Amino acid sequence: xxxxxxxxxxxRKAFGDHEVLRGVDLDVRRGQVVALIGPxxxxxxxxxxxxxxxETPSAGTLEVSGGPALDFSRPxxxxxxxxxxDRSAMVFQQHNLFPHMTVLQNVMEGPVQVRRVPRAQAQxxxxxxxxxxxxxxxxxxxxxxxxxxxxxxxxxxxxLALSPDLLLFDEPTSALDPELVGEVLTVMKExxxxxxxxxxxxxxxxxxxxxxxEVLFLDGGVVLERGAPAQIFSAPRxxxxxxxxxxxxxxxx
Amino acid sequence: MNWELFASSFWPIVLGGLKGTIPLALVSFAIGxxxxxxxxxxxxxxxxxxxxxxxxxxxxxxxTPLLVQLFVxxxxxxxxxxxxxxWPSAVVAFSLNxxxxxxxxxxxxxxxxxQGQWEAAYTVGMSRTRALRRIVLPQAxxxxxxxxxxxxxxxxxxxxxxxxxxxxxxxxxxxxIASATFDYMLLYLEAALVYWLFCTVLSFAQTxxxxxxxxxx
Numbered sequence: 001x002x003x004x005x006x007x008x009x010x011x012r013k014a015f016g017d018h019e020v021l022r023g024v025d026l027d028v029r030r031g032q033v034v035a036l037i038g039p040x041x042x043x044x045x046x047x048x049x050x051x052x053x054x055e056t057p058s059a060g061t062l063e064v065s066g067g068p069a070l071d072f073s074r075p076x077x078x079x080x081x082x083x084x085x086d087r088s089a090m091v092f093q094q095h096n097l098f099p100h101m102t103v104l105q106n107v108m109e110g111p112v113q114v115r116r117v118p119r120a121q122a123q124x125x126x127x128x129x130x131x132x133x134x135x136x137x138x139x140x141x142x143x144x145x146x147x148x149x150x151x152x153x154x155x156x157x158x159x160l161a162l163s164p165d166l167l168l169f170d171e172p173t174s175a176l177d178p179e180l181v182g183e184v185l186t187v188m189k190e191x192x193x194x195x196x197x198x199x200x201x202x203x204x205x206x207x208x209x210x211x212x213x214e215v216l217f218l219d220g221g222v223v224l225e226r227g228a229p230a231q232i233f234s235a236p237r238x239x240x241x242x243x244x245x246x247x248x249x250x251x252x253x
Numbered sequence: 254m255n256w257e258l259f260a261s262s263f264w265p266i267v268l269g270g271l272k273g274t275i276p277l278a279l280v281s282f283a284i285g286x287x288x289x290x291x292x293x294x295x296x297x298x299x300x301x302x303x304x305x306x307x308x309x310x311x312x313x314x315x316x317t318p319l320l321v322q323l324f325v326x327x328x329x330x331x332x333x334x335x336x337x338x339x340w341p342s343a344v345v346a347f348s349l350n351x352x353x354x355x356x357x358x359x360x361x362x363x364x365x366x367x368q369g370q371w372e373a374a375y376t377v378g379m380s381r382t383r384a385l386r387r388i389v390l391p392q393a394x395x396x397x398x399x400x401x402x403x404x405x406x407x408x409x410x411x412x413x414x415x416x417x418x419x420x421x422x423x424x425x426x427x428x429x430i431a432s433a434t435f436d437y438m439l440l441y442l443e444a445a446l447v448y449w450l451f452c453t454v455l456s457f458a459q460t461x462x463x464x465x466x467x468x469x470x
Contacts, residue, residue, distance in 0.1 A: 054372055078380075085378055096373035100391045110377030113387060162377060 038218035089159035149180030273422030285351025292356035314353025
C-alpha cells in the first residue's frame with residue numbers, strides 16, 4: 001500500500017556470539033500504532049533501536065518512506081544514519097532529558113540547533129506542545145525539578161518538536177512510580193488518536209490492548225506471533241505467548 | 254625572629270606572587286586545558302593510532318618529573334638551536350604538564366556522562382561533534398570543576414619550580430632576599446605562608462564555584 005511508512009525485513013543483530021535478533025520483519029503504516037511486547041531479552045528494545053540507527057543490525061533491510069533504504073549487509077554510512085534519524089524521534093525509558101538545560105531549552109534544542117528552525121518559531125511551537133501536555137508553566141524548570149511523569153512528558157514533547165514521521169517509545173513508563181504511569185499513557189493515547197505513527201515497546205498490556213493497531217510478540221529474537229490486540233490478548237495462538245501473558249497478568253501464580 | 258625583615262619582605266614576596274606566580278599559573282592553565290581537551294579526545298578516539306598518541310602523551314607527562322620537563326625546555330632545547338626566554342619556557346613546560354594531567358580528568362568526566370545523553374542527542378538529530386559540544390561537554394565541565402580546581406591549585410605551587418630558571422615569581426623573590434640577608438629559615442617560611450594564603454583564597458573560590466554549579470546538576 002502507498003501509505004506504508006516503514007518496512008523492515010530480516011533484521012538480525014548479534015552482540016558478539018549472542019544473537020539478539022534473528023530475522024525480524026516489521027511493517028508500519030502511516031497513522032498506525034504498533035506495540036512490541038515480549039519477555040526481557042526477547043530483542044524488542046534492540047529492534048526499536050535499530051529503527052533509528054542507535055543499533056546497527058548485522059543483516060536485513062530497512063526502508064523508510066521519504067528516507068533511506070538501508071541494506072545492513074554492507075556498512076551504513078553516517079549520512080544514511082542521519083537520514084534515518086531525521087524521520088523519527090525517540091522517547092526513552094530513562095527520559096534522557098538534558099540536565100543542564102531548562103524544559104524549554106530541551107524541547108527547542110533539536111529544532112533550533114539541528115533543523116535550523118528560527119528561534120522564535122521554535123519557541124512558539126515548543127510552548128504550544130508543552131501546553132498540550134499541561135507543562136507550559138514548567139518551561140523554565142530544570143529536569144531534576146520535575147516528577148518522573150513530568151520528565152517523561154517533556155521527553156515526549158522533545159520528540160514531538162522534531163515533527164517526526166515516526167515516534168519510537170522504549171518502555172516509556174517502566175521507570176516510573178505506578179501512580180505516575182497514567183499521565184504518560186494518557187498523553188500517548190491522545191497522540192495515537194491524533195494520528196501519530198508510533199512504535200511502542202511496552203509492558204503495559206492494557207495500553208497495548210486499548211491503543212495499538214497491531215501487536216507483535218517477540219521471543220528469542222523472532223516475532224513469535226503478530227496480530228490485532230484483541231486476537232493476541234484474547235486468543236493467542238502460541239503457547240509461549242499464552243505463558244507470557246499469563247505471567248504478566250498473574251505475577252503471583 | 255627578625256620581624257622587621259619579615260615585614261619588609263612580605264610585600265615583595267606577595268607582589269612576586271601577584272605579578273609572577275598567578276599570571277604564570279593562569280596562562281599555563283588556560284593553554285593546558287585546551288591541550289588537555291585535545292588529548293582527552295585523542296584518548297577517546299576510536300582510531301587506535303590517535304588513541305595511542307593520546308595515551309603516550311599522558312604517559313610521558315605523568316611519568317617524568319615536572320622539573321626535568323622544565324629543564325629540557327629551558328636548558329635542553331638551546332642545544333638544538335631553540336632558545337626560549339625563562340617566562341615562555343615556564344609557560345610551555347607548565348602547559349604541557351597541565352595538558353597531561355587535566356586530560357585524564359576531562360576524559361573521566363566525559364566518560365561519566367551517561368550513554369543515554371549521547372543517544373538522546375543523536376535522536377534529536379545531532380552529529381557526534383555537536384552532541385559532544387552541546388550536550389556532553391557542558392555536563393562533563395561541571396563534573397570536572399572540583400578535580401580541575403585541584404589541578405590548578407597544585408599548579409600554583411608547582412610554578413615555584415620556575416624560580417630555578419630565574420623567573421621572577423614569589424619563591425624567587427624570597428630566594429633573592431634570603432641570599433642577601435642569610436635568613437633562609439625566615440624567608441622560606443614566609444614564602445610558604447604566602448603560597449598558603451594564595452591557595453586558601455583559591456580553595457575558597459573553588460568551594461563557591463562548586464556550590465554554584467550544584468544548582469544545575
